[in-house]
Amino acid sequence: xxxxxxxxxxxxxxxxxxxxxxxxxxxxxxxxxxxxxxxxxxxxxxxxxxxxxxxxxxxxxxxxxxxxxxxxxxxxxxxxxxxxxxxxxxxxxxxxxxxxxxxxxxxxxxxxxxxxxxxxxxxxxxxxxxxxxxxxxxxxxxxxxxxxxxxxxxxxxxxxxxxxxxxxxxxxxxxxxxxxxxxxxxxxxxxxxxxxxxxxxxxxxxxxxxxxxxxxxxxxxxxxxxxxxxxxxxxxxxxxxxxxxxxxxxxxxxxxxxxxxxxxxxxxxxxxxxxxxxxxxxxxxxxxxxxxxxxxxxxxxxxxxxxxxxxxxxxxxxxxxxxxxxxxxxxxxxxxxxxxxxxxxxxxxxxxxxxxxxxxxxxxxxxxxxxxxxxxxxxxxxx
Amino acid sequence: xxxxxxxxxxxxxxxxxxxxxxxxxxxxxxxxxxxxxxxxxxxxxxxxxxxxxxxxxxxxxxxxxxxxxxxxxxxxxxxxxxxxxxxxxxxxxxxxxxxxxxxxxxxxxxxxxxxxxxxxxxxxxxxxxxxxxxxxxxxxxxxxxxxxxxxxxxxxxxxxxxxxxxxxxxxxxxxxxxxxxxxxxxxxxxxxxxxxxxxxxxxxxxxxxxxxxxxxxxxxxxxxxxxxxxxxxxxxxxxxxxxxxxxxxxxxxxxxxxxxxxxxxxxxxxxxxxxxxxxxxxxxxxxxxxxxxxxxxxxxxxxxxxxxxxxxxxxxxxxxxxxxxxxxxxxxxxxxxxxxxxxxxxxxxxxxxxxxxxxxxxxxxxxxxxxxxxxxxxxxxxx
Numbered sequence: 001x002x003x004x005x006x007x008x009x010x011x012x013x014x015x016x017x018x019x020x021x022x023x024x025x026x027x028x029x030x031x032x033x034x035x036x037x038x039x040x041x042x043x044x045x046x047x048x049x050x051x052x053x054x055x056x057x058x059x060x061x062x063x064x065x066x067x068x069x070x071x072x073x074x075x076x077x078x079x080x081x082x083x084x085x086x087x088x089x090x091x092x093x094x095x096x097x098x099x100x101x102x103x104x105x106x107x108x109x110x111x112x113x114x115x116x117x118x119x120x121x122x123x124x125x126x127x128x129x130x131x132x133x134x135x136x137x138x139x140x141x142x143x144x145x146x147x148x149x150x151x152x153x154x155x156x157x158x159x160x161x162x163x164x165x166x167x168x169x170x171x172x173x174x175x176x177x178x179x180x181x182x183x184x185x186x187x188x189x190x191x192x193x194x195x196x197x198x199x200x201x202x203x204x205x206x207x208x209x210x211x212x213x214x215x216x217x218x219x220x221x222x223x224x225x226x227x228x229x230x231x232x233x234x235x236x237x238x239x240x241x242x243x244x245x246x247x248x249x250x251x252x253x254x255x256x257x258x259x260x261x262x263x264x265x266x267x268x269x270x271x272x273x274x275x276x277x278x279x280x281x282x283x284x285x286x287x288x289x290x291x292x293x294x295x296x297x298x299x300x301x302x303x304x305x306x307x308x309x310x311x312x313x314x315x316x317x318x319x320x321x322x323x324x325x326x327x328x329x330x331x332x333x334x335x336x337x338x339x340x341x342x343x344x345x346x347x348x349x350x351x352x353x354x355x356x357x358x359x360x361x362x363x364x365x366x367x368x369x370x371x372x373x374x375x376x377x378x379x380x381x382x383x
Numbered sequence: 384x385x386x387x388x389x390x391x392x393x394x395x396x397x398x399x400x401x402x403x404x405x406x407x408x409x410x411x412x413x414x415x416x417x418x419x420x421x422x423x424x425x426x427x428x429x430x431x432x433x434x435x436x437x438x439x440x441x442x443x444x445x446x447x448x449x450x451x452x453x454x455x456x457x458x459x460x461x462x463x464x465x466x467x468x469x470x471x472x473x474x475x476x477x478x479x480x481x482x483x484x485x486x487x488x489x490x491x492x493x494x495x496x497x498x499x500x501x502x503x504x505x506x507x508x509x510x511x512x513x514x515x516x517x518x519x520x521x522x523x524x525x526x527x528x529x530x531x532x533x534x535x536x537x538x539x540x541x542x543x544x545x546x547x548x549x550x551x552x553x554x555x556x557x558x559x560x561x562x563x564x565x566x567x568x569x570x571x572x573x574x575x576x577x578x579x580x581x582x583x584x585x586x587x588x589x590x591x592x593x594x595x596x597x598x599x600x601x602x603x604x605x606x607x608x609x610x611x612x613x614x615x616x617x618x619x620x621x622x623x624x625x626x627x628x629x630x631x632x633x634x635x636x637x638x639x640x641x642x643x644x645x646x647x648x649x650x651x652x653x654x655x656x657x658x659x660x661x662x663x664x665x666x667x668x669x670x671x672x673x674x675x676x677x678x679x680x681x682x683x684x685x686x687x688x689x690x691x692x693x694x695x696x697x698x699x700x701x702x703x704x705x706x707x708x709x710x711x712x713x714x715x716x717x718x719x720x721x722x723x724x725x726x727x728x729x730x731x732x733x734x735x736x737x738x739x740x741x742x743x744x745x746x747x748x749x750x751x752x753x754x755x756x757x758x759x760x761x762x763x764x765x766x
Contacts, residue, residue, distance in 0.1 A: 018401060030601075031601075032709075049688075049693040049697050050599075050600050050601055050693075050697065050698055051601055052692075052693075053599050053691075053692045053693075054599050054601055054602055083717075084717075085492065085513070085514070086492055107496060109468065109469050109495055109496065109497035110495045110496075110497075111495065111496040112492055112493045112494065112495070112496070112511075113490060113492065113493075113494040113496055113498075113499040113509070113511045114492035114511050114513075115496075116499070117511065126496070128496045128497050128500065130468070130497075131468070190580070190581075193580050194577070194580060197573070197576050197577060197580060198573075202588075205585075205623065216433075216436050216437050217433050218413075218414075218433055218434055218437055219437055240588070308436075309435075309436045310432040310436075314432050314433065326415075334466075334467075
């Protein structure tokens with residue numbers, strides 16, 4: 001017999017601070033796991049006594065219930081009080097499902113095994129769906145685009161402050177100085193963080209990585225910054241008012257860049273331009289990514305392992321951006337078809353120890369006939 | 384046949400920024416999911432090309448491998464290249480397990496269902512273990528206690544700055560003013576955040592909630608702060624250098640507190656003192672929690688639902704504190720036996736709309752014969 005929509009529910013038991021899907025569906029920010037149950041077109045939250053008042057005020061779901069009332073009914077029926085962890089939550093979700101005639105539960109790939117095992121043991125069919133689990137979240141409304149644009153403006157303000165501070169540093173003995181003090185990655189990050197906090201953003205930990213540190217794209221950078229070598233600055237704050245993100249990277253050289261570094265910079269800028277020129281609704285992210293590889297291939301930049309580490313271009317070209325810093329769709333090896341309303345980063349990079357790492361990143365809104373670059377900040381290499 | 388230790392592995396596929404267990408086991412900070420495999424006493428990480436160099440430098444596991452090498456062997460054997468999500472990770476984990484003769488995998492209750500389902504479909508026994516999944520993390524070493532102490536010092540600095548700003552505000556028409564401007568929760572949080580950032584801490588979003596806002600313990604507070612009513616200030620930063628947390632709450636009244644509010648404050652202070660007096664190795668967190676309830680009962684403070692919302696004392700007395708803000712053990716209704724080396728919060732509170740909310744929170748180290756209060760900041764109500 002075909003599975004009926006009315007007998008299937010979309011279920012969450014997680015916190016909405018870390019789970020962007022759940023926040024998107026509820027507009028309710030919870031640091032601890034909450035029960036979300038959606039069936040027959042009705043979206044319901046079940047909250048503990050600490051959260052229920054706030055949930056009624058702040059969330060936009062159809063109904064907010066006391067989880068305690070459900071737990072009471074479980075206890076009446078089974079003689080056992082559900083605990084507060086995932087097994088207790090499963091008992092409550094089972095009760096909610098039975099009351100609504102639901103036997104099949106759809107969960108995200110991230111659903112905790114403890115919850116799924118308990119629900120299956122209780123006789124429910126639990127199936128996980130691959131990302132995007134809440135596909136409607138990937139295509140941004142005009143309102144969401146404005147929120148991302150706002151976050152991008154703040155990102156640019158922090159980037160400008162960082163570049164100005166590096167640009168004002170004195171060059172001595174291959175290092176950067178402010179008076180007698182060396183200018184460090186940590187100090188520039190402090191400038192970034194302070195700027196973002198004043199603008200109501202959560203900064204996460206930005207990357208300010210100079211020289212060979214910049215060749216490891218996940219090294220966030222530490223210690224004295226070098227003169228005459230590329231410094232990668234990657235900033236990806238969350239606007240705390242809207243919860244949307246910006247994500248931008250610039251690479252600068254304080255002083256004089258080597259000819260090799262300049263050529264790398266030109267190649268990365270050309271790859272970014274080629275990717276942006278390719279981007280439009282209907283194109284696969286894979287084809288956009290291929291543009292970057294084509295530019296690098298044409299200019300002879302190889303991606304390979306040297307002395308046990310990767311060099312060249314060894315990450316994706318970009319990723320979706322919104323309530324999460326990384327979200328669907330990818331702009332890389334996967335065949336994700338771009339649609340009008342996707343907001344994605346475009347961030348090719350080249351990394352060669354000795355020369356340094358160069359990455360440039362903007363955020364673009366995919367449209368029917370191309371894309372709109374949400375970033376306005378110019379890209380300057382030598383400062 | 385009995386399950387052999389050598390044939391069972393402890394496995395993670397998650398990011399170590401959000402998963403404190405994984406960070407504890409590896410000392411490697413990764414924002415994206417990484418594969419951790421521990422069997423026969425050997426701890427191994429499998430990282431993508433973006434992370435593998437940094438992993439070798441920064442982690443403290445026994446071996447760091449390229450995940451790509453495992454994926455190559457999966458592809459050789461099966462003809463299919465594993466993808467980057469949980470299903471691909473499961474294929475790699477299966478390969479790793481087979482190479483080590485492991486058939487049973489222990490995972491945390493938070494293990495993603497997609498990973499577990501794929502591993503089970505591949506013939507592995509996957510069992511989740513309840514928290515604490517990494518029990519050794521709950522008992523802090525002397526070094527860890529010093530790191531928490533450091534985070535607590537920073538927490539106190541931010542608390543002091545917040546209280547000073549509120550204390551310096553002028554009182555007019557029942558509100559707080561700085562010159563012509565009302566003093567808001569947001570402004571005081573800005574002071575807290577700025578102080579914490581300067582000290583190298585990640586502030587999260589502190590709570591600064593006045594009057595009835597403070598009666599909803601998860602309301603973080605917004606808008607103008609009231610004079611003559613309790614203002615709850617709850618700060619729980621992460622020290623970014625050590626990744627350990629502090630967690631403190633003070634409640635202040637700028638101006639004159641009502642007699643009812645003073646009595647509530649006295650009751651909460653007495654409950655906190657009673658809980659601390661009870662705390663020592665061997666005692667259950669439940670018995671410490673009962674001390675708070677006893678104090679409130681004796682003074683006639685009822686916990687109940689009034690007009691559809693909870694009033695009184697309706698949360699736990701405390702929780703473990705360390706790499707996570709909330710961790711094992713609980714000091715509440717659950718029967719968690721306290722041990723020497725546990726660091727827990729003690730944070731009773733009473734919440735009555737009309738009077739306001741009062742919560743006081745310190746962090747203590749449980750010892751054989753009592754506990755050491757890691758917090759030094761005095762508790763002043765009227766300022």
